[in-house]
Amino acid sequence: MVEPFLKIEHVQKTFGATTVVQDFNLDVGAGEFISFLGPSGCGKTTVLRMVAGFEEPSAGSIVIAGKDVTRLKPNQRKIGMVFQAYALFPNLTVAQNIGFGLKVAGMARADSDKRVAEMLDLIKLPQFGDRYPYQLSGGQQQRVALARAIAPKPKLLLLDEPLSALDAKVRVSLRDEIRAIQKELGITTVFVTHDQEEALSISDRIVVMYGGKAEQVGTPFEIYNRPATKFVANFVGTLNVLEGTVTDASAGTVRVGAGEVSLKGKLNGSKVGDTLSLALRPEAISLGRSAGREATLGGEISEVSFLGSVIRVRVGLGREAVSLDTFNNPASPPPTVGEKAEISFSPDDVLVLH
Amino acid sequence: MKLLFAWSAFLLGSLIFILPLVGMTEFSLSMRRGEYSFDAYASVLADPQFRATFTYSVVMALVTIVFGVLLVVPTAYWVRLRMPYLRPVVEFITLMPLVIPAIVIVFGYIRLYNTSSWLPLTGSDTGTNILLMFGYTALALPYMYRAVDTGLRSIDIATLTEAAQSLGAGWMTIFGRVILPNVFVSVLSGAFLTFAIVIGEFTLAALLNRPAFGPYLQLVGANKAYEPSALAVISFAITWLCMGLIQIVVRLAPRPPAQSH
Numbered sequence: 001m002v003e004p005f006l007k008i009e010h011v012q013k014t015f016g017a018t019t020v021v022q023d024f025n026l027d028v029g030a031g032e033f034i035s036f037l038g039p040s041g042c043g044k045t046t047v048l049r050m051v052a053g054f055e056e057p058s059a060g061s062i063v064i065a066g067k068d069v070t071r072l073k074p075n076q077r078k079i080g081m082v083f084q085a086y087a088l089f090p091n092l093t094v095a096q097n098i099g100f101g102l103k104v105a106g107m108a109r110a111d112s113d114k115r116v117a118e119m120l121d122l123i124k125l126p127q128f129g130d131r132y133p134y135q136l137s138g139g140q141q142q143r144v145a146l147a148r149a150i151a152p153k154p155k156l157l158l159l160d161e162p163l164s165a166l167d168a169k170v171r172v173s174l175r176d177e178i179r180a181i182q183k184e185l186g187i188t189t190v191f192v193t194h195d196q197e198e199a200l201s202i203s204d205r206i207v208v209m210y211g212g213k214a215e216q217v218g219t220p221f222e223i224y225n226r227p228a229t230k231f232v233a234n235f236v237g238t239l240n241v242l243e244g245t246v247t248d249a250s251a252g253t254v255r256v257g258a259g260e261v262s263l264k265g266k267l268n269g270s271k272v273g274d275t276l277s278l279a280l281r282p283e284a285i286s287l288g289r290s291a292g293r294e295a296t297l298g299g300e301i302s303e304v305s306f307l308g309s310v311i312r313v314r315v316g317l318g319r320e321a322v323s324l325d326t327f328n329n330p331a332s333p334p335p336t337v338g339e340k341a342e343i344s345f346s347p348d349d350v351l352v353l354h
Numbered sequence: 355m356k357l358l359f360a361w362s363a364f365l366l367g368s369l370i371f372i373l374p375l376v377g378m379t380e381f382s383l384s385m386r387r388g389e390y391s392f393d394a395y396a397s398v399l400a401d402p403q404f405r406a407t408f409t410y411s412v413v414m415a416l417v418t419i420v421f422g423v424l425l426v427v428p429t430a431y432w433v434r435l436r437m438p439y440l441r442p443v444v445e446f447i448t449l450m451p452l453v454i455p456a457i458v459i460v461f462g463y464i465r466l467y468n469t470s471s472w473l474p475l476t477g478s479d480t481g482t483n484i485l486l487m488f489g490y491t492a493l494a495l496p497y498m499y500r501a502v503d504t505g506l507r508s509i510d511i512a513t514l515t516e517a518a519q520s521l522g523a524g525w526m527t528i529f530g531r532v533i534l535p536n537v538f539v540s541v542l543s544g545a546f547l548t549f550a551i552v553i554g555e556f557t558l559a560a561l562l563n564r565p566a567f568g569p570y571l572q573l574v575g576a577n578k579a580y581e582p583s584a585l586a587v588i589s590f591a592i593t594w595l596c597m598g599l600i601q602i603v604v605r606l607a608p609r610p611p612a613q614s615h
Contacts, residue, residue: 054516074519085510087517091535100531101521145517152521 011060080149257318505540
């Protein structure tokens with residue numbers, strides 16, 4: 001078996017009586033782009049800071065490229081880091097910022113200048129070497145911060161919510177740029193974010209964190225389509241959660257509102273009368289009957305939101321309600337509130353949350 | 355009406371401040387009967403004691419500045435970075451020289467470091483000079499600490515420190531290449547204030563019997579007529595020069611304005 005490039009084993013972190021990270025384990029392969037995704041206070045940044053060496057684990061070990069770095073100082077770990085607040089040195093020019101790590105490492109001036117020029121080309125800011133950080137936009141500053149982090153060729157790149165301080169458009173373009181640069185250099189990268197779209201779009205794998213623990217580790221496809229826990233299902237993407245009561249365990253029939261659906265093979269040992277949480281993504285539900293979506297439930301449209309390319313419709317099913325998305329069609333008007341409606345979905349798309 | 359009141363207040367304030375200065379300058383130029391001259395200034399500048407005491411005070415000021423910077427900048431940095439809970443204590447300590455008169459400090463020094471004490475600093479000129487430098491540092495502490503602390507507040511020292519660490523920098527590099535250059539203007543402000551304090555200081559220098567500019571000013575003031583005014587004008591000029599230098603350095607310093615986010 002190939003040894004993981006970054007190995008985090010049984011890491012724990014306590015601040016006084018509070019445990020912020022508990023028994024965290026993760027293996028990251030060489031060249032992999034992995035994201036820590038979770039709400040504020042879930043411990044994702046603390047894990048990243050422990051990998052960087054800014055926090056010392058209360059227990060456990062961190063191994064990078066076969067070397068135990070758990071007790072190593074941050075400046076001895078050969079890790080590049082990009083911060084949310086850019087953290088460019090205000091007294092240095094862009095070129096001096098990028099060359100900082102090279103100078104610290106004692107690289108010869110000519111080699112350092114060459115590497116700085118390469119980095120400026122890589123981030124597409126070749127003319128900006130003589131500028132000061134305050135003369136750049138937020139997106140440009142973060143690109144410089146990225147170049148500065150990767151200039152000394154670190155073993156590992158850590159990105160601590162690098163896009164959070166940027167506006168929506170710049171976020172998207174910079175996120176694509178980060179991913180392209182990461183792929184080009186093949187550098188193992190750990191990315192921390194609370195933005196699920198960011199994590200889903202950029203990562204090879206995602207670690208969804210909650211309460212200091214890894215709830216699920218998987219590819220974006222697995223995380224979105226096969227959430228392992230209720231938290232992951234709720235946190236990643238929009239999710240409709242319906243309460244259902246098992247009416248026939250052997251046939252897999254579950255009562256939802258006034259209707260019944262068959263979820264054969266998904267009840268996982270539930271008995272008649274058990275209450276289940278059934279989760280469905282909005283895109284897995286059709287308004288009206290649809291081919292391949294044989295399960296149907298009747299209800300009434302309670303809300304219609306026009307979002308441009310899609311229309312989000314909320315359908316009341318007795319005490320429950322679901323949201324679904326339909327594509328905007330200029331030729332037909334959107335559904336109206338109060339209208340009777342039938343929804344259909346495939347039982348295969350239903351996630352039974354235990 | 356409001357504008358008129360504002361201008362009147364400004365003019366009145368200016369007169370209160372400027373008139374005595376004009377009077378003093380005019381008097382310092384009146385040594386020769388019936389005409390203005392720089393005789394008083396020439397007399398002062400020709401006095402070897404003036405040059406000796408002024409040079410002594412300038413050297414003491416520079417040494418005090420170096421010691422103050424080495425003491426205050428790392429302290430303020432470390433308190434902000436690692437021990438923010440100690441800030442109120444450090445602030446209180448740095449304010450002490452404002453409430454404890456210099457005479458109390460110097461008597462304390464003499465009692466603690468006299469020739470029969472465990473550390474007889476007053477037993478030699480060098481020892482006394484060192485003691486005087488400590489005293490000056492204490493007097494300048496409120497100004498130096500506040501100037502540096504304000505400078506540190508304007509930058510995100512924690513993140514900058516971590517960024518430098520992640521790039522392989524050790525503490526000396528971080529301090530010398532990241533922190534100090536970014537608070538350079540604040541350090542200079544503190545340095546010029548220290549310079550102004552040291553140049554005119556009387557109590558410590560007189561009671562430690564050092565040949566400083568402050569006691570010389572007092573000596574001339576007690577024995578001559580026009581020269582004290584000339585000396586006072588020179589002292590003002592030095593202070594203003596310091597303030598002007600602060601302004602020039604602030605404007606011309608290579609360090610750009612604070613990072614925008």
